[in-house]
Amino acid sequence: MKKTVLAFMLIIGMLNLAFAEKPTLKPYQNGDWSNLIKTTKGSPLAIHFWGVTCPSCIKELPHWGSYLKSHPNAKIVFIQVDDVSTESMQIMLTKANLQNANNYYVVAPFDERLRYEIDPKWHGETPTTILIDKNGKATRKTGLTNFQELQAWMIKGS
Amino acid sequence: MMFKIFTSLSRPLSLSTLLLGMLATVGHTQAQMNHSSQMMGATTSKLSACLGSGLDCANAATPFFVADDQLLLAWTANGVVSVAQSSDLGKTFSIPVKIAEHGKSLDVGSDARPQIVSDKYGKVFLAYTFFKDANWNAQINTARSTDGGNTFSSPTSLVQDGSSQRFPSVLIRPDDAIFISWIDKRLVAALKQGGAKRLGGSIAYAFSNDGGKTFQAEHFANENSCECCRIGGSLDPQAQPVIAYRAIFSGGIRDQASQVISTKGAAPIRRVSDDDWKTDACPHHGPSISVSGTGKFHVAWYTQGSKRSGVFYANSSNQGLSYSKPSRIGAEDVNVSRPYLLALGQQVWMTWKEFNGSRSMVYIKHSQDDGKTWSTPQWVSQTSSYSDHPLLVNQGNTVFLSWLTRQDGYQLIQIGQRQ
Numbered sequence: 001m002k003k004t005v006l007a008f009m010l011i012i013g014m015l016n017l018a019f020a021e022k023p024t025l026k027p028y029q030n031g032d033w034s035n036l037i038k039t040t041k042g043s044p045l046a047i048h049f050w051g052v053t054c055p056s057c058i059k060e061l062p063h064w065g066s067y068l069k070s071h072p073n074a075k076i077v078f079i080q081v082d083d084v085s086t087e088s089m090q091i092m093l094t095k096a097n098l099q100n101a102n103n104y105y106v107v108a109p110f111d112e113r114l115r116y117e118i119d120p121k122w123h124g125e126t127p128t129t130i131l132i133d134k135n136g137k138a139t140r141k142t143g144l145t146n147f148q149e150l151q152a153w154m155i156k157g158s
Numbered sequence: 159m160m161f162k163i164f165t166s167l168s169r170p171l172s173l174s175t176l177l178l179g180m181l182a183t184v185g186h187t188q189a190q191m192n193h194s195s196q197m198m199g200a201t202t203s204k205l206s207a208c209l210g211s212g213l214d215c216a217n218a219a220t221p222f223f224v225a226d227d228q229l230l231l232a233w234t235a236n237g238v239v240s241v242a243q244s245s246d247l248g249k250t251f252s253i254p255v256k257i258a259e260h261g262k263s264l265d266v267g268s269d270a271r272p273q274i275v276s277d278k279y280g281k282v283f284l285a286y287t288f289f290k291d292a293n294w295n296a297q298i299n300t301a302r303s304t305d306g307g308n309t310f311s312s313p314t315s316l317v318q319d320g321s322s323q324r325f326p327s328v329l330i331r332p333d334d335a336i337f338i339s340w341i342d343k344r345l346v347a348a349l350k351q352g353g354a355k356r357l358g359g360s361i362a363y364a365f366s367n368d369g370g371k372t373f374q375a376e377h378f379a380n381e382n383s384c385e386c387c388r389i390g391g392s393l394d395p396q397a398q399p400v401i402a403y404r405a406i407f408s409g410g411i412r413d414q415a416s417q418v419i420s421t422k423g424a425a426p427i428r429r430v431s432d433d434d435w436k437t438d439a440c441p442h443h444g445p446s447i448s449v450s451g452t453g454k455f456h457v458a459w460y461t462q463g464s465k466r467s468g469v470f471y472a473n474s475s476n477q478g479l480s481y482s483k484p485s486r487i488g489a490e491d492v493n494v495s496r497p498y499l500l501a502l503g504q505q506v507w508m509t510w511k512e513f514n515g516s517r518s519m520v521y522i523k524h525s526q527d528d529g530k531t532w533s534t535p536q537w538v539s540q541t542s543s544y545s546d547h548p549l550l551v552n553q554g555n556t557v558f559l560s561w562l563t564r565q566d567g568y569q570l571i572q573i574g575q576r577q
Contacts, residue, residue, distance in 0.1 A: 051440070052294060053265070054386060054440045055357055056357055083262070083266050084289075088292075109217065109544045113513065120515070121493065123441070123442075123443055123493075123495055124441075125439040142439045143438050
């Protein structure tokens with residue numbers, strides 16, 4: 001009986017471990033933006049849009065992983081925009097050490113309707129990072145990120 | 159320690175209760191994860207996916223009018239490439255022919271679309287792209303039909319190369335020779351192997367004299383181009399292909415270029431406009447070009463350069479040696495995108511898409527004097543759901559807008575007539 005119970009406990013433990021380590025990829029679509037940026041609560045927030053098929057995004061993604069490792073309290077959201085399998089997104093995120101980051105993926109077409117509420121003038125270039133400062137003001141940065149500047153902005157908060 | 163605690167509770171009822179409690183804990187953990195994965199306002203329940211491979215679920219559709227006025231339409235939907243025919247201007251279509259199924263590996267990026275052309279004998283040539291490996295290297299596949307699009311050959315790779323080829327752009331000449339250009343990354347890959355790192359791709363091209371069955375050796379028109387934007391193409395009065403694309407100029411400037419591809423090879427690279435867009439980003443927004451009967455190049459494009467930002471038009475009367483001053487398409491404060499041009503004789507039609515926050519609207523304007531003056535923009539169609547780029551296609555002297563919308567169906571709307 002004791003062995004059975006022990007075995008059962010081990011299984012339970014492994015299940016919990018498996019669930020705990022499973023990376024989460026959350027869906028993102030039209031209408032989600034306002035809820036997403038509400039989470040800032042006065043802290044600066046960076047929302048990074050990237051695509052699996054975008055070479056410069058893939059080149060840069062490990063740098064985001066390094067930055068987050070060095071600055072674990074930085075509020076960063078990652079949103080993958082290409083219509084690809086979630087498995088392929090997770091592979092890229094794991095390679096970049098971002099598998100446990102705050103990850104989303106676009107489930108609706110990444111078109112003008114989806115982008116409008118984020119920034120009406122954004123035409124969908126990737127990578128793009130939206131910086132929401134402590135006062136809620138948004139700034140769009142297209143292209144590769146200067147992480148020293150990002151850190152200075154995070155500290156300043158605006 | 160844990161075992162001891164458990165031992166002390168090893169009565170049957172207590173054990174059952176505890177086991178149920180532990181399972182509940184796992185379930186709770188799982189429930190929390192699920193809650194987390196749906197935290198964006200019950201997002202999953204709001205999803206309304208279109209799951210079929212039919213035109214109603216397509217993300218991009220490309221038209222081509224065959225000599226007998228039959229419309230061929232190629233589209234991609236949920237990983238499937240299909241072709242169908244219409245003899246009533248897009249009102250009804252034949253049962254679609256599935257050319258290929260690639261699932262989530264099919265290239266459905268916002269500037270990707272299948273290419274289709276046909277000669278007057280019903281020999282149809284089709285090209286599309288899928289991602290062939292875990293590193294997202296792309297492959298251009300081609301397929302052919304000898305019976306007007308009723309049946310197609312099995313798709314085969316356009317080139318034999320291990321790196322990446324993407325964004326095919328296909329033209330058919332009056333002598334039925336096929337011209338194909340694409341973004342090729344073999345030079346970038348070779349540099350990478352040598353230790354050098356460079357973003358971008360190259361513009362490659364090839365000709366076929368047998369309906370796309372075989373192609374002559376591929377050449378590079380420009381070794382430095384953006385890797386994520388479509389190539390625009392048109393034939394000049396001598397039936398020479400003229401391409402427009404987002405080049406990478408010195409300093410990492412991703413501005414537009416045009417180039418004539420003559421029988422002798424690629425002519426010099428001509429800069430369409432000095433927009434000064436220095437970026438490493440993928441714009442996913444390539445240009446459009448159409449060459450008029452006088453040989454004038456008409457080009458429309460998108461930029462976020464330091465010198466101008468938005469969607470613009472310019473033309474050249476000297477094969478791209480110099481271009482007119484860029485003029486803005488649409489209003490500056492409006493979300494304008496996806497310009498497209500079609501020239502017949504000295505008449506030029508231009509279309510583009512605007513989004514007002516709730517509806518995507520397609521506009522048309524027209525020039526009767528080779529781009530010197532233009533009519534007031536006219537609103538032609540609108541939709542409140544997903545829509546493809548607006549395209550222009552001609553059936554002889556009649557010009558149509560071809561626009562795929564998710565909610566309002568595929569639209570082929572007559573918008574002009576060559577005088």
